[in-house]
Amino acid sequence: MPFGHRPIENSLVFFVVLLLLSSIGVSVQEVLEEEPVYFYVGCYTARTDLFKELVYAKMPQTCIEMCEHQGHRYAVLAAEKCFCANQLEPQQKQDENLCHTRCMANKAQYCGGVGVHSYYSTTLLRQPAPHHLRMVNSSENSISLAWDAYGSSKLLLAGAAEALAPQTQQIANFLIRCRVMQTYSTLPAFQQPEFIVQGTETRFELTDLQPATLYNISVRAICVQKQQQMGDEENECGHATIMASTEVGLPSPAPAQPKILTRTENTITVELAPVHNNNGPVTKLLVIVEFVDNALSQPFDAQLLGSWQDAQQNGVPYYIAAELDYDRPEDNRTRHFVVGDNKRYGRYRNVPLEQLSDEHNHQNQPDHVHISLGVESTLRNITKTLYTRSGHEQHASSLDDFSYATFEKGQSSVVALAVTCVIFGSCLLLSLITYFYLRYKTCHGRGLTGRGRNAHEMTQQTPIIERENNGYLVEEELPPTLESFKQQLQSTIDGFERLPRNALRLNANDVIGEGRYGEIITGRINNMDDGSTAATAAVRDSALHVLALDDLNGTTQAQLLRELRQLRKLQHHELLLDFYGISASADWFYLVFELQRVSLKRRLIESRQAAPALRLTVLTEQLVLQWMYELSSAMAYLGSCQVLHRQLTAYSVFVSADSKLKLSVFGPPHYVNSNRQQLDLCRWLAPEVLRHQHHTTKSDVWSFACVAWECCALGGTPYANVANGQQLLESIRAGVRPAQPAYVYGDLYQLLLNCWQLEPSERIGFEDVAFGVRQLMTSARHALCFDRSSSDTMETLPLYLPMLETSN
Ligand SMILES: *[C@@H]1O[C@H](CO)[C@@H](O)[C@H](O)[C@H]1NC(C)=O
Numbered sequence: 001m002p003f004g005h006r007p008i009e010n011s012l013v014f015f016v017v018l019l020l021l022s023s024i025g026v027s028v029q030e031v032l033e034e035e036p037v038y039f040y041v042g043c044y045t046a047r048t049d050l051f052k053e054l055v056y057a058k059m060p061q062t063c064i065e066m067c068e069h070q071g072h073r074y075a076v077l078a079a080e081k082c083f084c085a086n087q088l089e090p091q092q093k094q095d096e097n098l099c100h101t102r103c104m105a106n107k108a109q110y111c112g113g114v115g116v117h118s119y120y121s122t123t124l125l126r127q128p129a130p131h132h133l134r135m136v137n138s139s140e141n142s143i144s145l146a147w148d149a150y151g152s153s154k155l156l157l158a159g160a161a162e163a164l165a166p167q168t169q170q171i172a173n174f175l176i177r178c179r180v181m182q183t184y185s186t187l188p189a190f191q192q193p194e195f196i197v198q199g200t201e202t203r204f205e206l207t208d209l210q211p212a213t214l215y216n217i218s219v220r221a222i223c224v225q226k227q228q229q230m231g232d233e234e235n236e237c238g239h240a241t242i243m244a245s246t247e248v249g250l251p252s253p254a255p256a257q258p259k260i261l262t263r264t265e266n267t268i269t270v271e272l273a274p275v276h277n278n279n280g281p282v283t284k285l286l287v288i289v290e291f292v293d294n295a296l297s298q299p300f301d302a303q304l305l306g307s308w309q310d311a312q313q314n315g316v317p318y319y320i321a322a323e324l325d326y327d328r329p330e331d332n333r334t335r336h337f338v339v340g341d342n343k344r345y346g347r348y349r350n351v352p353l354e355q356l357s358d359e360h361n362h363q364n365q366p367d368h369v370h371i372s373l374g375v376e377s378t379l380r381n382i383t384k385t386l387y388t389r390s391g392h393e394q395h396a397s398s399l400d401d402f403s404y405a406t407f408e409k410g411q412s413s414v415v416a417l418a419v420t421c422v423i424f425g426s427c428l429l430l431s432l433i434t435y436f437y438l439r440y441k442t443c444h445g446r447g448l449t450g451r452g453r454n455a456h457e458m459t460q461q462t463p464i465i466e467r468e469n470n471g472y473l474v475e476e477e478l479p480p481t482l483e484s485f486k487q488q489l490q491s492t493i494d495g496f497e498r499l500p501r502n503a504l505r506l507n508a509n510d511v512i513g514e515g516r517y518g519e520i521i522t523g524r525i526n527n528m529d530d531g532s533t534a535a536t537a538a539v540r541d542s543a544l545h546v547l548a549l550d551d552l553n554g555t556t557q558a559q560l561l562r563e564l565r566q567l568r569k570l571q572h573h574e575l576l577l578d579f580y581g582i583s584a585s586a587d588w589f590y591l592v593f594e595l596q597r598v599s600l601k602r603r604l605i606e607s608r609q610a611a612p613a614l615r616l617t618v619l620t621e622q623l624v625l626q627w628m629y630e631l632s633s634a635m636a637y638l639g640s641c642q643v644l645h646r647q648l649t650a651y652s653v654f655v656s657a658d659s660k661l662k663l664s665v666f667g668p669p670h671y672v673n674s675n676r677q678q679l680d681l682c683r684w685l686a687p688e689v690l691r692h693q694h695h696t697t698k699s700d701v702w703s704f705a706c707v708a709w710e711c712c713a714l715g716g717t718p719y720a721n722v723a724n725g726q727q728l729l730e731s732i733r734a735g736v737r738p739a740q741p742a743y744v745y746g747d748l749y750q751l752l753l754n755c756w757q758l759e760p761s762e763r764i765g766f767e768d769v770a771f772g773v774r775q776l777m778t779s780a781r782h783a784l785c786f787d788r789s790s791s792d793t794m795e796t797l798p799l800y801l802p803m804l805e806t807s808n
């Protein structure tokens with residue numbers, strides 16, 4: 001007898017238990033033959049709130065039967081004290097060894113300990129159903145569940161384990177099902193499938209759920225009972241349900257773009273359409289004013305978005321003008337809102353617009369304001385905000401039907417597609433009309449005045465332009481589609497260092513260059529992980545290439561991917577502009593480089609102006625040769641990494657404060673001058689590149705020699721006597737090269753000529769160039785000499801003609 005002698009006074013209670021058991025379908029006969037099954041549940045922290053229910057019981061069985069009779073699920077024992085309980089707090093679970101007090105009547109059993117109680121289950125808990133089903137984690141789209149299941153291994157009732165184990169039902173599987181109870185979504189809800197997991201599992205994660213939605217989740221245990229003749233029998237052996245909710249998600253769909261109704265000097269009245277959100281409640285509507293400068297493509301950074309004052313401090317051209325509540329039914333109607341009425345809405349002041357334009361109008365540009373919206377959704381202390389951005393079509397009422405342009409790619413490309421279709425359609429129509437009109441006119445003309453003259457007139461109106469075939473495109477990659485471009489981009493940048501967005505401080509208005517992929521602005525990196533002393537060491541000035549990915553055409557996309565792949569091949573090198581990493585959000589990419597503001601070109605030109613009386617420049621011959629040597633070493637390094645530069649000029653090389661060269665390898669050269677004119681590369685390009693875009697290391701060698709010549713010429717313009725690219729190719733073919741200044745001696749100039757061989761294979765390589773320059777450096781003044789021999793040397797200094805170097 002595992003439980004020891006049962007006292008006679010308890011047999012009545014036992015009879016009641018038997019009745020109970022029979023009523024839940026267990027054969028009375030079976031139970032009479034074997035002892036009823038009790039679970040030892042575990043050792044838990046003592047609960048003082050139970051003391052008022054106290055009874056005395058010398059051993060667990062007495063206590064269990066008593067509690068069961070009263071309809072309780074747990075019997076709690078501490079020495080001779082017995083309590084009943086219905087709940088079990090899993091976090092109160094203690095180490096089994098703490099419950100070491102032996103029970104008075106049966107020393108084989110345990111009855112609590114110091115500050116702890118021993119818990120036994122009554123038969124009401126006999127089913128091994130999932131107990132204590134709970135949500136352990138949730139996100140926008142998932143809910144993680146956990147539960148306890150008392151398997152046979154938990155039958156720790158001392159001395160009884162082996163005898164009882166075979167009788168326990170084994171859980172074969174859990175069936176998990178969830179149903180939507182409450183949701184914000186108006187999307188058709190799809191039925192969640194029923195999941196089946198192994199009976200040994202005690203955790204499950206439901207995924208692909210709708211955000212901010214309440215679910216009724218049930219977990220049912222399916223048990224298998226061994227039957228002697230008929231095989232195994234499956235039946236449900238208990239279930240548990242909970243209600244659980246996913247987190248609020250980013251508002252979707254994007255709100256309609258506000259429609260501009262009227263404007264005055266200080267205000268703009270907009271119409272706000274009702275906002276709907278499938279991923280949570282709409283809590284607040286933010287009205288955002290953006291001052292648009294047509295000349296710049298400005299990034300929009302939600303982290304810098306704030307009040308008008310914040311915008312002033314950070315120098316960003318957008319701010320939140322109002323925070324409108326969205327909790328009353330009338331908020332859901334189409335509303336009018338006056339931007340700039342100088343009232344307070346929530347945390348923000350709706351500043352009159354004139355104040356803003358005064359700030360920004362210093363360049364006499366007409367001000368141009370876009371009104372955008374932010375949708376804020378808050379649920380259970382979590383807030384998600386979607387910012388949308390209005391486009392120029394906000395002003396063009398004819399385009400109101402395509403009325404939103406948000407950050408979401410899908411939608412903006414739909415808009416773009418629609419606009420393209422309309423434009424294309426109009427063009428087609430127009431050309432058809434023109435065609436028939438001209439045909440009509442020609443026929444009439446023929447009829448009236450004979451044919452020759454009018455036919456001639458027509459060809460004059462639409463001449464067929466034969467384009468000089470000097471620039472057909474040879475790219476290694478075909479222009480990818482936008483989708484595959486994004487994928488390729490993602491995989492290309494995967495290896496790059498990521499800079500957290502909040503570590504970057506952007507000077508959005510300090511645009512130092514503009515290239516094919518977007519602007520180059522300045523900024524700083526604050527290194528976050530350096531802790532509290534970061535202020536001193538970790539701040540680095542940087543140049544940020546702002547990539548406007550959506551604006552790139554196929555060829556440019558291919559070029560960008562190629563340049564990024566090249567960047568990946570390069571290591572940190574003291575002669576290359578340092579690449580710090582990328583900071584990317586869904587919509588904007590910043591490539592962050594070391595900031596150097598002084599290009600080699602500028603340094604050379606400025607050295608002329610500061611020259612002492614008897615010299616052409618403040619620079620020494622030694623330093624100029626040093627630069628040529630450093631540049632050829634840097635180029636040799638690129639060659640060893642199989643990287644072609646393709647756009648090497650004195651503008652793509654920088655000189656640091658301590659006169660070290662820093663070669664920029666990514667992107668086109670920065671602006672040529674403060675007028676933001678772009679560089680025309682052709683004066684630096686090898687003839688085979690000018691002719692048919694054929695780039696090799698040897699074409700980089702040609703460009704290098706042009707930069708080396710600029711060093712000698714103190715920033716002079718190569719081929720200052722040749723006007724444009726077309727003549728340039730002819731001149732080069734005819735043997736013209738940048739001229740030899742009088743103060744550059746034969747050995748050095750010959751080295752340059754060796755780089756300027758018409759036939760690429762006859763040009764020397766970068767290792768040879770570096771070696772040659774190194775030799776010349778042993779006696780710099782015999783390679784070139786910047787001394788002024790007579791007063792008219794100014795004439796012999798090569799001319800610097802910036803307008804020849806820019807493209808118009
Ligand atoms: C909850 O889920 C998030 C995201 O899946 C995870 O980062 C976090 O560690 C989880 N928390 C717990 C307690 O499991």
Ligand SMILES: *[C@@H]1O[C@H](CO)[C@@H](O)[C@H](O)[C@H]1NC(C)=O
Nearest residue numbers: 177179181216217218241243
């Ligand atoms: C949740 O689902 C279970 C079974 O699927 C059901 O018994 C229970 O009543 C439901 N709860 C609510 C609140 O609807």
Ligand SMILES: *[C@@H]1O[C@H](CO)[C@@H](O)[C@H](O)[C@H]1NC(C)=O
Nearest residue numbers: 274275276328329330332333
């Ligand atoms: C908001 O308005 C739309 C239609 O205009 C309606 O379908 C929706 O139920 C309204 N929502 C609320 C919260 O009143």
Ligand SMILES: *[C@@H]1O[C@H](CO)[C@@H](O)[C@H](O)[C@H]1NC(C)=O
Nearest residue numbers: 245247378379380381382383
């Ligand atoms: C929400 O946050 C506040 C303060 O942070 C806290 O007092 C409150 O209990 C939280 N509410 C919920 C539901 O988490």
